Amino acid sequence: MQILLKGxxxxxPVSGRDESLDFHLLDGQIAKIGKNLSIAPAxxxxxxxxxxxxxxxxxxxxxxxPGYEHKETILSGSTAAAAGGFxxxxxxxxxxxxxxxxxxxxxxxxxxxxxxxxxVDVYPVAAVTQGRKGxxxxxxxxxxxxxAVGFSDDGDPVHDAEIMRRALEYSAxxxxxxxxxxxxxxxxxxGVMNEGLVATTLGLMGMPAVAEETVVAxxxxxxxxxxxxxxxQHVSTAGTVGLVRQAKARKxxxxxxxxxxxxxxxxxxxxxxDTNTKMNPPLRTREDVEAVRQGLRDGSIDVIATDHAPHSxxxxxxxxxNAPFGIVGLETSLGLTLTELFHKNILSLYEIVEKMAVNPxxxxxxxxxxxxxxxxxxxTIFDPLAExxxxxxxxxxxxxxxxxxxxxxxxxxFGVLNNGQAYWLE
Amino acid sequence: MPLQxxxxxxxxxxxxxxxxxxxxxxxxxREVLDRPIKKVPTLQGKTIVNMFFESSTRTRLSFxxxxxxxxxxxxxxxxxxxxxxxxETLKDTARNIEAMKVDMVVMRHSASGxxxxxxxxxxxxxxxxxxxxxxxxTQALLDMYTIRERLGRIEGLNVCIVGxxxxxxxARSNIHGLxxxxxxxxxxxxxTMIPRDLEMLGVSVYHHLDDVLPQVDVLNVLRIQLERxxxxxxxxxxxxxxxxxxxxxxxxKAGRVITILHPGPINRDVEISADVADSxxxxxxxxxxxxxxxxxxxxxxxxxxx
Numbered sequence: 113m114q115i116l117l118k119g120x121x122x123x124x125p126v127s128g129r130d131e132s133l134d135f136h137l138l139d140g141q142i143a144k145i146g147k148n149l150s151i152a153p154a155x156x157x158x159x160x161x162x163x164x165x166x167x168x169x170x171x172x173x174x175x176x177x178p179g180y181e182h183k184e185t186i187l188s189g190s191t192a193a194a195a196g197g198f199x200x201x202x203x204x205x206x207x208x209x210x211x212x213x214x215x216x217x218x219x220x221x222x223x224x225x226x227x228x229x230x231x232v233d234v235y236p237v238a239a240v241t242q243g244r245k246g247x248x249x250x251x252x253x254x255x256x257x258x259x260a261v262g263f264s265d266d267g268d269p270v271h272d273a274e275i276m277r278r279a280l281e282y283s284a285x286x287x288x289x290x291x292x293x294x295x296x297x298x299x300x301x302x303g304v305m306n307e308g309l310v311a312t313t314l315g316l317m318g319m320p321a322v323a324e325e326t327v328v329a330x331x332x333x334x335x336x337x338x339x340x341x342x343x344x345q346h347v348s349t350a351g352t353v354g355l356v357r358q359a360k361a362r363k364x365x366x367x368x369x370x371x372x373x374x375x376x377x378x379x380x381x382x383x384x385x386d387t388n389t390k391m392n393p394p395l396r397t398r399e400d401v402e403a404v405r406q407g408l409r410d411g412s413i414d415v416i417a418t419d420h421a422p423h424s425x426x427x428x429x430x431x432x433x434n435a436p437f438g439i440v441g442l443e444t445s446l447g448l449t450l451t452e453l454f455h456k457n458i459l460s461l462y463e464i465v466e467k468m469a470v471n472p473x474x475x476x477x478x479x480x481x482x483x484x485x486x487x488x489x490x491x492t493i494f495d496p497l498a499e500x501x502x503x504x505x506x507x508x509x510x511x512x513x514x515x516x517x518x519x520x521x522x523x524x525x526f527g528v529l530n531n532g533q534a535y536w537l538e
Numbered sequence: 539m540p541l542q543x544x545x546x547x548x549x550x551x552x553x554x555x556x557x558x559x560x561x562x563x564x565x566x567x568r569e570v571l572d573r574p575i576k577k578v579p580t581l582q583g584k585t586i587v588n589m590f591f592e593s594s595t596r597t598r599l600s601f602x603x604x605x606x607x608x609x610x611x612x613x614x615x616x617x618x619x620x621x622x623x624x625x626e627t628l629k630d631t632a633r634n635i636e637a638m639k640v641d642m643v644v645m646r647h648s649a650s651g652x653x654x655x656x657x658x659x660x661x662x663x664x665x666x667x668x669x670x671x672x673x674x675x676t677q678a679l680l681d682m683y684t685i686r687e688r689l690g691r692i693e694g695l696n697v698c699i700v701g702x703x704x705x706x707x708x709a710r711s712n713i714h715g716l717x718x719x720x721x722x723x724x725x726x727x728x729x730t731m732i733p734r735d736l737e738m739l740g741v742s743v744y745h746h747l748d749d750v751l752p753q754v755d756v757l758n759v760l761r762i763q764l765e766r767x768x769x770x771x772x773x774x775x776x777x778x779x780x781x782x783x784x785x786x787x788x789x790x791k792a793g794r795v796i797t798i799l800h801p802g803p804i805n806r807d808v809e810i811s812a813d814v815a816d817s818x819x820x821x822x823x824x825x826x827x828x829x830x831x832x833x834x835x836x837x838x839x840x841x842x843x844x
Contacts, residue, residue: 312733313550315650315671315707320734385651429629431649433670 113532114138116151119160120493125466126166126480135164135489140532142489159493162526165465166481167199167490170442171472172266172291172345172369172417175201175234178219179208184422184510186223189442190232192420192509194535196442197492197525200233201420202476205244206267212239212250214258221259231533235261235478240270240279240290247272249279256286261476264291266345269327271297276331280340287477289341289367292331294352295393299323304433306379306394314382316432319394325351332359332366343475344368346419348393350403357412367475368407369415372441372448373515375404381515387428387435388515391421409458414471416464418445422511440509444516450496450523461496468492493526500524541839545657545664548673549714557715560835561683567838568831570607581610581841586642587635588614590667594646596802596826597667597677601644604833610642610841628652629659636660642841645669663840671705677801678711680832682719684825685756688797693720698750700782701760701809702731702771708801712758713741726750727782730771747782751792758799759784762809775808785811789819797821 117135122145124130134149135142144151170193176184184192186203193201203220205211211220217236224234238260242248246265255263263283270276270292279290300319305311307318328344332355335342347353347368359366373391378398381389389395407413421438428435449468453459459467469492473480481490502519504512527536541556549557570578586605590598593616605612628647632655635643642663645653650670657664668674686692697716703709703725716723717740725732726744737743744750751757762778772778789796798810798820806812815822 307734309735309738312735313710313739315669315673315710318734385654426627426629429627431628431647431655432651433649 113140114151114154116149116154116156117159117164117493118149118156119158120162120164122164122483123461123465124166124483125462125470126482127484130462137489137529140489142483142485142487145483145485159526161497162493162495163461165492165494166469166483167528167530168197168446168468168492169200169202169472169478170198170418170420170445171202171415171476173201173203173420173442174206174422174438175203175220176422177207177223178216182424186220186234187227188508188510189420189422190224190227190234192440192442192507193232194228194528195508195525195537196444197446197494197528198232198442199490199492199528199530200235202235202237202261204237204264204266205239210239210244211236212242212244214254217255217258217260228535229533230531231528231535233530235259235476237262237264237266237291239263240265241275244268246270246275249275249282252282252286252288256288260288261478262289262291262343264293264345266291266293269293269295269297273330273334277334277338280335280338280342284338284340287341289343289475291343291345292327293345294324294327294331296323296327304390305382306396308379308397310379310382314385316382321349321351321396321400324349324393325355328352328355332364335366336362336364341365341367346371346374346393346417347404347407347413348374348396348400350400353403353407353412357407357410360412367414368412369417370404370408370413371417371419372445372452373439375401375408376448376452377401377515385432386515387430387432388439388513390432390435390437391419391439392437405453405458408453408467414467414475416445416449416467417472418442422509423513424511428513439513439515440507440511442509443507444502444514444521446494447500447502447521447524448516451521454496455522488531490530492528494524495526496523498522498524540843544840544843546675546836546840547654547657547664547666549675549678549711549718550673552714552718554718557679557682557719560679560832560839561686563839564683564828564831564835567834568828571827571831577607577609579609580838581605581608584641584841585611585613586644586837587640588612588644589631589646590614590616591645591647591652592668594668597646600826600829601667601833604830604837607830608834608837610837628655632656632659635662642837665836665840668707670707671710672707673711674707675711676829676833676836677708678715679836680825680829681712681758681799681801682715683828683832684799684821685797687824687828688821689755692716695721695755696724696753697721697756697758698724698726698744698754699758699760700726700747700784701762703727703736704731704733705763706760708760713739724750728772747788748791751788751796752794754792754796756797756799757784759810761801761803762805764805764808779808783807783809783811784814786813786817789814795819799825802826
């Protein structure tokens with residue numbers, strides 16, 4: 113396989129380059145990089161106006177397999193990832209059984225390896241506690257040895273401060289972060305949306321912002337007391353952004369991520385009682401959305417990740433309070449990021465590539481993607497100007513639970529290459 | 539002049555003209571209820587299903603009575619929320635109703651938004667008979683009707699809703715309805731039972747009855763749900779009664795005539811003392827009678843769709 117990508121613009125924070133370059137790809141490797149390349153036998157692909165970047169990695173994805181294959185499988189989720197412009201995902205361990213020992217982790221890896229012949233790298237995040245029950249920490253040494261890149265009980269928080277302390281101490285020995293779904297459970301009991309004017313009007317039980325912030329504040333304290341690394345998943349409140357910003361100013365080993373829905377939508381969207389506006393953490397207020405955007409801009413928020421959470425149509429087609437939390441995100445992530453952050457002058461393309469490709473790998477100690485001659489081509493190519501309308505019926509994910517159906521977006525993925533495989537959208 | 543809506547899901551956002559029309563229409567039906575023959579042929583040939591997914595006695599009976607007095611064909615069921623949520627889904631229930639070609643559905647459900655969902659997927663007119671802690675529009679309409687009947691107007695009155703506002707659909711519907719009819723609305727209850735940002739709806743919030751009673755014309759006293767987590771929202775029934783119970787002594791201290799409403803059922807000597815509930819300023823039984831007239835008006839206006 114030979115491809116000559118002509119006319120694209122390389123945006124690569126790893127090497128610091130931002131320039132128009134042609135790429136000659138041969139058998140999955142980058143054979144040559146240069147200006148005005150002309151290589152006779154190669155199939156020429158004109159990508160003028162498009163961006164070439166190190167392959168994007170979504171570090172917060174629920175692939176649902178094993179256990180919930182009616183929502184998503186490793187194959188359907190990987191395909192959705194490729195279609196969304198990702199060459200890598202981290203899958204969360206809230207499967208059945210949970211990814212809390214080597215056998216389940218190996219099962220996921222084996223499925224992932226054959227899913228698209230390696231196009232999408234699947235990096236398992238293993239459970240912090242055995243069975244995700246919050247009481248005994250999982251065998252981190254075994255799990256890291258098998259390839260776990262981090263630990264999370266995502267979906268549930270690590271609620272016990274003593275367990276969090278020991279998990280941070282123990283994971284530090286392997287230089288892997290603890291990824292926390294920060295939520296105080298008693299304060300959010302029965303809650304289905306953000307606590308505030310909209311919940312008050314709709315008569316729905318609220319989850320206050322402070323229930324996220326108290327856990328983050330506690331965990332940052334524990335992190336600074338230990339030598340562990342701590343990553344806040346799906347930051348949703350202005351208070352959390354502030355806590356992380358202050359912790360970073362003290363050089364605490366803290367990082368965090370934000371989702372496209374938390375920088376795009378507010379709890380006003382819930383007024384429709386559309387269960388595709390129900391996720392955890394919930395959509396917050398305009399002030400929170402602005403704070404998340406500001407956190408992305410000033411670097412307090414390191415990563416854009418989706419919390420891709422597929423649920424079947426029937427599971428979501430119920431009363432709001434009975435619907436499961438979560439929305440799919442892989443196939444709208446880049447479009448929303450470009451529409452909401454790039455075109456609104458919050459992030460440059462360079463910064464977007466940092467938050468979607470570079471920073472997640474560095475937090476998880478996955479090697480940087482090198483865009484150099486002789487290296488494997490691990491690339492995301494996207495068109496920052498293409499306009500399109502989100503049509504959930506076209507999703508490659510097995511589920512379509514998105515609040516963004518019908519949204520008009522500017523910017524979309526064009527194709528991905530990795531491990532000798534390619535996926536093109538057009 | 540027809541209603542500007544084909545469903546009655548809530549009073550949030552309902553136009554003042556629509557509320558006015560329902561109240562005025564109810565006056566004629568209220569007269570019907572005083573006749574020896576209390577039945578009119580208005581909805582003959584229409585089929586109405588009363589779907590009560592949550593237990594209810596007075597609202598269900600009131601709707602049924604209203605429907606029969608309008609000569610509609612009435613069927614219904616009452617199921618506890620839990621058995622339904624474990625069995626047939628709301629979606630399947632909706633599809634079944636649609637298949638049976640009924641004209642109107644009256645629905646009570648423990649989930650906020652359930653009737654809104656129903657109204658999106660079926661053709662029949664949907665009337666919300668109470669959804670979760672969200673809205674109970676016919677209750678607020680009958681409350682407003684009763685206030686107008688007793689005091690001659692709604693505009694300019696000071697109405698205070700007392701009790702557990704957080705979990706009350708009656709409170710929410712009353713707030714929306716009364717505000718759009720030009721009343722001043724306040725609420726009074728323990729801070730643990732006042733939902734966040736409530737004042738942004740345009741109501742004043744009080745925590746001490748004696749601060750608010752001196753300027754109040756109408757008190758709408760909510761039932762305190764004794765089964766609900768006492769100890770989390772209020773310490774003891776005794777403390778609740780001492781702080782928020784409406785007693786004759788407290789009313790006398792306020793030094794003005796205050797009309798007392800209660801959506802029922804009453805916990806005597808908890809949120810309201812027995813002598814106040816039975817006093818000449820209490821309109822609790824008028825509310826029950828007016829409820830039938832209001833529901834007749836709503837059914838008529840939606841059912842005839844003119």
